[in-house]
Amino acid sequence: MSQQPPPSPPPPPPLGSQPGSLLTEELRGWIGREALYEAPEELGRAAIRYHALALGDDNPLYRDEQHAGGTRFGGVIAPPTLVVETNQYSDLPTRPEDGYNGHAWEGLPLPVPCSLVRGGNEYELLQPVRPDDRLHVRWRIEEIAERQGRAGPMLVLLAVAEYRNQRGELLATNRDTTIFLPVVAPTGDEAGA
């Protein structure tokens, strides 16, 4: 994550100090920030079939129009969690340092250098995505909180994504939790954490 120097006012307190030290006013100011990405074309059958193939999934709902047409779905649908993989329609350039090419809160003002760990996801999948859907997603920072982890204080960021198609129908929501763990310097006071 960001290795930029801490903001000048106020200077960040040392790690391991009282709770509240990581959640600066500047960081709190990012709550409510949004990012919007829109796919430039329809999802397409090939993307659906490849997604199933990559998972070793031979379910005919994802590839066989005749089979899928005879079910309540009425035609081929995408595997349930395809829609929450934002990279496919974020259309972002590849980041040279790690190859990442998806959504990130670039410039998030972390008061100390942190490593990023995925906490969890909760998906509501309101209706199946279909080959002719053109997807867009709106990400929003819902909450940033400081919690006490096993190794000391950490930041927990809850972002909520809403996925819609070209008719504006809400297809899915995703509550995504990311944990930011301060990188402890070798000379710090938390050795062995």
Place this chain on the structure above:
Amino acid sequence: MRFADAAPGLELPELRIELTHELLAAYAGATWDFHRYHYDADFARDVAGARDAFADGQMLGALLARQLMAWSAPEGWVRRLALRYRSMAFPGETLLCRGRVTATRVAECEDGRASGLVECELSVATEDGRDVVAPASATVELPA
């Protein structure tokens, strides 16, 4: 699977996944994810302190969705899926996806149809017992 047959306590057929570099690369490709964590072992070691390239967390959710959709076929739909990631999963490991029905209920949809909702508790663990995704839960929708 019919809604009437989904009783609390029922175990889902276990899904056994041999994690390989091919699977990680295939899923990264299918989700347009070019992050080096998923195919570059040296990078994963140096930057993340991991012992090898590692699986994307959402891939584990996708595998649970595969298991739920196979079990509830052909009319079932995964309406909700909640995951908490516990540890990284690496090529060479065997993952066991498990699930159990905890409750069922009938709800009315917006269009007036009755819909059966099946609550499941789920987990992904390595064959030697390390939690990878836990706790996890899902709601599967079936025509009632």
